[in-house]
Amino acid sequence: MKTVASRRQDHPAIALAPGPCTMPHAAARSRALAAWAAAALLLLGLIWFGTLGTRSLIHPDEGRYASLALEMARSGDWVTPRLNGLLYFEKPALPYWIGALSFLGFGVSEFSARLWPGLAGFLTLLVVGFTAARLWGRKTGVRALAIAASMTWIQVNSHFLTLDAGLTLFLTLALCAVLLANNGQPDARQRRRWIWLAWAAMAAAVLSKGLVGIVIPGAVLVLVSLWRRDASLWRGLHWTSGLLIxxxxTAPWFVLVSLRNPGFASFFFIHEHFARYLTEVHQREGAWWYYLPFVLVGMLPWTGALPWLLRKNRAEAGIAPRHLLATWCVFVLLFFSASGSKLPSYILPMFPALALLVAMQLRDVQADTLRRHLLLPALVWGFAALASTQSGRFVSILSPAEVLAPLASALRIGAAVMLAGLAIGWWCLGRRRITAAVLSVALSQVTATAVVLQAHNGYGQLKSAAAIAAVLQPLITPQTPVFCVRAYDQTLPFYLQRDVVLVDYEDEFALGQQHEPARSISTLDxxxxRWNSLPHAAAYMSVFAWVELHQRGLPMRIVFQDPRRVVVVKP
Incomplete structure (x- = not known):
């Protein structure tokens, strides 16, 4: 059971007048906590940002979004997105603007390409930590930041170039702004500013990935109000000024891109929202339980805390933070589970809310209980280390031994780091130093995951055109056309820093090819x-396309080949 003094630390609103002897000790403890937290945050930042540019971009998402941003930076057209020179209206422009600014400011590199998801993920951690500190005290804020940073799904998705890290930042900012407006005991002016921030964050979320940026907050607001039979959140949203913000x-870009491209609105809102969600047109279907394994793995090393989230600690009237956070997590999971288009990263917006829930419940967890919780990540990492010794069993044409061996070594190193951190955490908990234990577990998990991510680069090379571009660049000139025949690697235009000509390939380029058919070749004939008429040319293709063209006697010389891809030049 917690003492009155310990509750006063976690709940600043419960104030007892400290005696003269306790004040210097409390101040010293506060300074020590701040110093340790600052050191941990600095170490976290070094690991977080220091590893962004050490791996090649991979197909498809990283290459796609890097190429879109690079095209915007090169062309100076900040309104109409283009992928490989063709119109591309699947997503809004904010991530491309930020990516283009990153390329213009830091040069074209993997680090610049991943800077926005890395920064967005790190800012999400700060938002989580700040919100927890304002609601439940500085100690809980430090724990919440550490828990969020070490959740596997947040770290992993912040180190690959997708749109979900940016979306998650803005949705988390909107959620936390509403929490602080309604639970942080602000005055009327402060509350209005928090609500305005929530409206601005929802707008940025819409500009990041579309209508989901307002559907999730809006649906959660409706559901939690019905659940708690409380409409107070609705009355305090400053609707007029909020909608104006x-x-x-949002309006300027949507209006401009629609004026310049008359077919934009229909494609963006109908095809990319309603058809994507309600049908399987994008061929990303999955079972109803598709996301459950990702929730369990993504929460590591805090998966064992899931049962805590179901516990009611004290009587709560109205809409308390726990209600809003729980509704958020459940809705995000169910919303994307019901979709006809599923990808693992879609549920990322629920994890910052999960981190806040875990940190909130951790205030009432005893050290011995938390000790037992550490057994689960220890078992998972121990099993991973044991499985890594059997990597030879998984060798195949698409997963060669030279790729799996570094991954296996990284798993063993990561397991050693994590088990050491868990041992230190265990020792800290034996001395009732819960915050120190949380920091130890979190930093060891972040480090271990970073080690494994770096080893992923070997496997990533099988899905990257970095090596292809290195071979091809010396063999071609800026005037040499490069074709992609019945296959396309999204990273190829990025690494070549030029557009390629698509041959008998459509996929997500259908809209662009419809508007500009001359930019591609529709048939192999x-x-x-075209190849025979050129003095010099290069082509990227699948093995099957190469076999067919070879049988037709097309003059070509192989300069790169792996189990899936062939690159040729005209001799």
């Missing part, structure tokens, strides 16, 4: 005629 941020 929202429209001032058309490609053969």
């Amino acid at each position: 929202f429209l001032a941020i 058309g490609f053969v005629a």
